[in-house]
Amino acid sequence: MSIKTGGGRIRQISRNQTVPEFERQVLQYEQGLIAEPITSRYGIHVVNIVNKITGEQLDYPHVEDKIRGYLVDRASRLAIQSYIYNLIEVADIQGIEVGFEPSANIAV
Numbered sequence: 624m625s626i627k628t629g630g631g632r633i634r635q636i637s638r639n640q641t642v643p644e645f646e647r648q649v650l651q652y653e654q655g656l657i658a659e660p661i662t663s664r665y666g667i668h669v670v671n672i673v674n675k676i677t678g679e680q681l682d683y684p685h686v687e688d689k690i691r692g693y694l695v696d697r698a699s700r701l702a703i704q705s706y707i708y709n710l711i712e713v714a715d716i717q718g719i720e721v722g723f724e725p726s727a728n729i730a731v
Contacts, residue, residue, distance in 0.1 A: 631668075637678075 638646065645663040649670055656671045711721050 633641075636646075636649075638650070640646075641649075642663050642665070645661060645665075645668065648661045649657070649672070652670075652672055654672050654675050657669075660667045661670050662668070
């Protein structure tokens with residue numbers, strides 16, 4: 624269910640899951656209805672924090688597989704990007720300007 628089809632409800636959010644200006648404002652509040660609306664690039668939001676859970680740092684063995692998966696995915700994306708860049712470099716492409724940097728960061 625999307626936010627739009629869910630009537631604007633967001634089930635659970637963590638850091639870096641929303642736009643920065645929304646996150647900066649909402650994460651500073653505790654449980655309850657926030658007295659003032661929060662503004663973001665998407666508009667004005669009425670926010671009611673139903674439950675706030677403080678995160679805790681996990682031991683490495685608990686996150687090892689997730690970290691490994693992230694690193695393998697990142698390496699794969701960079702390898703594919705490099706491969707495509709190399710193909711573009713040797714191709715005779717006309718009528719379109721292809722522009723991306725081989726060292727550009729990839730959002731994951």
